[in-house]
Each structure stands twice: as structure tokens, then as C-alpha cells.
Amino acid sequence: xxxxxxxxxxxxxxxxxxxxxxxxxxxxxxxxxxxxxxxxxxxxxxxxxxxxxxxxxxxxxxxxxxxxxxxxxxxxxxxxxxxxxxxxxxxxxxxxxxxxxxxxxxxxxxxxxxxxxxxxxxxxxxxxxxxxxxxxxxxxxxxxxxxxxxxxxxxxxxxxxxxxxxxxxxxxx
Numbered sequence: 001x002x003x004x005x006x007x008x009x010x011x012x013x014x015x016x017x018x019x020x021x022x023x024x025x026x027x028x029x030x031x032x033x034x035x036x037x038x039x040x041x042x043x044x045x046x047x048x049x050x051x052x053x054x055x056x057x058x059x060x061x062x063x064x065x066x067x068x069x070x071x072x073x074x075x076x077x078x079x080x081x082x083x084x085x086x087x088x089x090x091x092x093x094x095x096x097x098x099x100x101x102x103x104x105x106x107x108x109x110x111x112x113x114x115x116x117x118x119x120x121x122x123x124x125x126x127x128x129x130x131x132x133x134x135x136x137x138x139x140x141x142x143x144x145x146x147x148x149x150x151x152x153x154x155x156x157x158x159x160x161x162x163x164x165x166x167x168x169x170x171x172x173x
Contacts, residue, residue, distance in 0.1 A: 004045055015105060018103055018124050019098055028093045029134040030087075033151050040136045043068060063169065064138040067092050080119050089136020096144040097133030103147035113156045 023058045047065035049056075068088055075091075076084035104123055108116035123129055149167045 011117055011146070015102075015120075018101060022097055022101065022124060023094065025130045026090070026097075026134045028138060029130070030090055033134075039138075040086070040089055043137070044072075047072070047085075061138050061142075064092065066140055068136075078094075086136060090134055093133055093136055093140045096140040097129070098169070099144040100140060100147045101143065103151045106152045107147065107154060110151075 043060070043065050046060045046062075047069035050062065050065055051069045068085065072081075072085035072088035073093065075088050078084075079087065101120060101124060105116055105120045108119045112119060132143070145167075
């Protein structure tokens with residue numbers, strides 16, 4: 001086994017621990033904070049309006065409510081409906097936080113090489129990052145798509161097509 005293969009395996013294991021750290025912090029914050037931020041209740045109302053056919057919702061980023069409503073209804077099978085939408089919003093934020101971490105690692109790996117893991121760790125231990133990854137609002141979803149767009153645009157121009165998709169999704173969040 002070459003040194004580069006061992007380095008890649010060590011990075012994968014370290015990234016797994018970083019993702020586990022995010023998930024454990026998400027769970028701890030979710031268990032201690034029962035209420036969401038005021039923006040969440042507005043997004044929940046927008047999601048209900050969008051799925052009822054009322055498109056007069058004002059200026060609200062539509063992607064988060066469009067993801068929130070079906071996931072909230074699915075989780076609502078197992079728990080109370082009031083709690084289901086809060087859990088659904090927090091799951092969307094967690095998935096987006098892990099995605100943002102992954103794209104940040106890939107972007108740093110491309111530019112800094114061996115320091116990519118350290119940079120990713122510094123981002124993840126930030127209290128603001130951990131709070132945003134557990135709050136059911138659009139901020140982490142936006143960060144995920146922006147990080148994805150930067151990563152794809154840092155590739156060769158022939159591979160810019162996914163970057164355009166991530167940019168469009170970032171605008172929608």
C-alpha cells in the first residue's frame with residue numbers, strides 16, 4: 001500500500017469522525033431546544049400554502065419549504081404533526097451541513113492539499129456552524145449549494161455543468 005493510499009484512508013476516517021461530530025452536536029441541540037427560530041414558523045406556513053396551491057407567498061426562498069412539507073408529512077406518520085415539521089427542518093439542515101462540510105473539504109483539498117482536513121475541522125468546530133446545522137432555516141441549505149457551486153466552478157470549464165445547477169439551486173434557497 002502506497003503512502004497516498006494510506007493518506008486517503010486516514011482522511012476518509014477523519015471525515016467520518018467530523019460527520020459524526022456534526023451529527024452528535026445536532027442531536028444534542030435538538031434535544032435541548034424544542035422551539036425553532038421565528039423564521040421557521042414562517043417557512044412552515046409558506047410550505048403549507050405552496051402545497052395547497054396558493055402561490056401568493058411573497059418573497060420567500062422556495063426550496064426549503066418545498067423540501068420541508070413532504071418530509072414533515074412523512075415524519076408526521078411517526079410523531080405528532082407539530083413536532084414532525086420541526087424535525088424535518090432540522091434534518092434538512094443537518095443534511096445540508098454535512099454537504100457543506102463535504103464540498104468545503106473537496107474545495108480545500110484542491111487548493112491546499114494536506115491542510116484541507118485542518119481547514120474543515122476549523123469550520124466544523126465553529127459554534128455558528130453547529131448552530132446553523134441544527135436550526136430549521138434556509139441558511140445551511142444555501143451554504144451547501146454555494147460551497148458546491150464554488151467546488152464545481154473550480155474544476156475545468158468542461159465540468160462546469162454541475163456548478164450551474166448548484167448555482168441555480170443556491171439562488172432558490
